[in-house]
Amino acid sequence: MSVRLTQQVAAAFSSQGVLAQSIKGFSRRDVQAEMAHAVAESIHSRKKLVVEAGTGVGKTFAYLIPALLSGKKIIISTGSKNLQEQLFYKDLPALSAMLNLTPKVALLKGRNNYLCQHLMEKELSGASSMETQVLDDLLRINQWGGQTTDGDIGGLTAVTENSPALPLIVSSKENCIGQRCDYFDECFTRKARNRAMNAKVTVVNHHLFLADRIIKETGFAELLPDSDVVIFDEAHLLPDIAVTYFGQQCSTRQLSELFDKLIDIYRQELRDAKQIEALSSRCGAILNEWHQMLFELGDSDWRRLLGNKELSVLSWALIKEIKVLQSLLLGHVGRSDNLDDTIVKLELITNKLELFFLCENNQAAYSIDYGHRYLVLRIAPIDVAKECRKLFESDVSWIFTSATLQINRDLSLFTRQLGLTQCQEMLLESPFDYANNALFCVPRHLASVSNHHAALSQFVDVCVKAVNAAKGRTFILFTSHRMLNLVAPALQRRVSYPLLVQGQAGKQSLLKKYRQLGNAVLLGTGAFWEGVDVRGRLLSCVIIDKLPFISPDDNLFRARSESIEREGKDPFSEISLPQAVITLNQGVGRLIRDEKDKGVLILCDNRIVNKPYGQAFLNSLPPMSRTRDLDKATAFLERIK
Known part of the structure; x- marks a missing residue:
């Protein structure tokens, strides 16, 4: 099998292979063929x-x-919905046709x-x-719901992506009533899961993969099929996402909704x-x-x-009151299916809440994310x-790949x-001519x-100065919303070119x-630092405000730093610097x-040239000319036609 597969792969990437025959202007890239051979092996x-595969390798x-070509059962996991959809709707159909293969392919989202x-x-x-706007959006969604075949909200264009109606009608584990649902047979989530179970190739994202494999909080047992091969693209995101799933989290919104549901059950049933x-x-x-x-x-x-005594007293008063409620509810078990479901869900979230309040794990960070009205409580392992x-x-x-995995080679x-452990590692350089086509400028006297x-x-x-020289056609990337604002x-x-600012619309609308x-x-800030592909003269200049070091106030960073210090190591070189280089x-x-x-x-932070650690950044960047x-830099921009 190994010889046959590697021969088939080599033939596909040859100058007379299916890619050359099917793609206009195809030219063989040695680094791409090298990566394909390693994947086959x-x-x-x-x-x-x-594998770190630089931009242009064609990973x-x-x-x-x-x-x-292997014919095996494959799961491909991505870090973003954009790449997930590109693989499913574009790349997999195109390659299957080129290779004259007809595998069943499924797209599965959370x-x-x-x-x-x-x-x-x-x-x-x-x-x-209901408010008029919410009702209008619900009616539009309902009309779309009667026409869609997969129920994927990604295909919904009748309302904006931040419509207040969407959270009300998307599937959730908390609201699922399983086989008792009148729509069980037509359930879009269940149908998607069934397609994945029967597929040869399933495309998911890292969040869904880890949720399924680690804590099974997707609401269905074995949501993902067993597979022979798992490929992680955008793998640089995995470590941070894994922290979420090996930890614990709960939303106080869920708790509030459970209390409201119990009141409804009393009024309508008991x-x-x-x-x-x-x-x-x-x-x-x-x-x-x-x-x-x-x-x-x-x-x-x-x-x-925890040092606030008044808050501590109130926190445990909340737990005490919930336990009184739970004792009461147990006396009504069996009287209502809705009540029985709610009792189970209330116990799960109360256990998480109590675990958070206890704050006993020294190897974890305990943090609170503030929403509009509710909170998300997180326990993240170091x-x-x-x-x-x-x-x-x-x-x-297991195959892991990204354009950004290495620090200092x-x-x-x-x-x-x-x-x-015991894994093959590869660093594949981009085939692009960075020395002649790109200029890296850290302006003097900053x-x-x-x-x-x-x-x-x-x-x-x-x-x-740069925007005028580039005639617009610029991304300005920020390390904080404050600086952007x-x-x-x-x-x-000061500029006459159209400005598109993150927050004015959704990411895809702005792009x-x-x-x-x-x-x-x-x-833009973080969301625009990755997963954005704008080619040609449309994007001639990227300006970055400063080196993207993580905030020292980040709870997980602080907990990790304390742990590193206990080991006698330096948190800056072990955590801050590597994360900033990748970003x-x-x-x-x-x-x-x-x-x-x-x-x-253009990077407006002279620490990259003035500080000893700057070399770690420079060693990890593409081989651009520098000034x-x-x-x-502006003269270079003016010459781009």
Whole structure:
């Protein structure tokens, strides 16, 4: 099998192979063929493979072709919905046709990406008390729901992606009533799961994969099929996502909704159990009081908040009151299916809440995410390598790839974080001519980034000069929303090109408008640092405000730092620097997306040239020409046609 598969793969990538015959202008890339050969070997030998494939290697085809030719059961996991959809709707159909193969392929997303017909019916039944805009959106979604074949909200264009109606009608584990549902046979989530079970190739995302394999919180047993091969694209995201799934989290919104549901059950089904309403209302009132206190304090670090005696007393009063309610509910078990479901869900979330309040694990960070009205409570382990090692020990071909995995030409940070041992490692350089097609500029005489006023003023000046030279066609990437919000109005007054600012619309809407305008300037934070592909002269310049070091106030970072210090190591070199290098590489990767692309990268942070650690960044970046002269950079931009 190994010889046959590697021969088939080599033939596919040859100058006379199916790619050359099917793709206009195809030229063989040695690095792509090398990666495809390694993937084929990994599939055959069931060994782990870690590949950093620089932009332009063509890693997607390099893993898809061996996977399809192998005939094995494959799961492909991505870090973003965009790539997930590109694989399913574009790359897999195209390659299957080229290779004359007809594998069953399934796209599977998390529950909250599918319309729930039960929730839709429930919401429409209460339409009389609904805001007009929400009702209008619900009616549009309902009309779409009657036409869609898969119920995937990603295909819904009748309402905006931040419509307040969407959270009301998407599938969720908390609201699922399983086989008792009138729509069980038509359930979009169940149908998607069935398609995945019967598919030869299933495309998922990292969140869904880890949820299924680690905590089974997807709502269906064995949501994902067993597979022979698992391929992680955008694998650099895995370590941080794994922290979420090896930890614990709960939303106070779920708790509040359970109290409301118990009151509804009393009013509609158990009118002789008045105490259910009274105790549920009491729990809801204490929860609201607890919410109010936390919002006033505003601290995200639970360990720090534990020092507040008033908050501690109120927290345990909430637990005590919930347990009184639970005792009452147990006396009514069997009287109502809805009540029995709610009792189970209340116990699960109360156990998580109590675990969070106890705060007993010294090897975890306890943090609070503040939403509009509710909170998400997270327990995140400092190190997930041990847990990941168990996950990746199973007899499967595990393949990890990304354009950004190495630090200083070394993949060991990534493999260490995921507990990967005995794996083949590959670093494949981009085939693009960065030396001639890209210029990296760190302007001279920059103020220190810690001098906020001077740095802001200089940054705006640099942006104005570069944007005018590039005739728009620029991404400005920020390390914080605060800086973005300061720069946007200042630029608005000084440049004549259209400005598209993150928050004005959804990510895909902004990118679509950017491409349509042809001379726009896009300002964005984290979401735009990766997973964005704008080719050609449309994007000639990328400007980054400063090196993307994680905030020292981040709870998980602080907990990890303390653990590293206890081991006698340096948190900066072990955590801060590697994460910043990976993130910067992602941002830089937006600039050159094709072999004919030309562009300028401008970084307004002279620490990369003045500090000893700057060399780690420089060693990990593509081999672009460099300058400290902003005039040379603008001249380069003016020559791009």
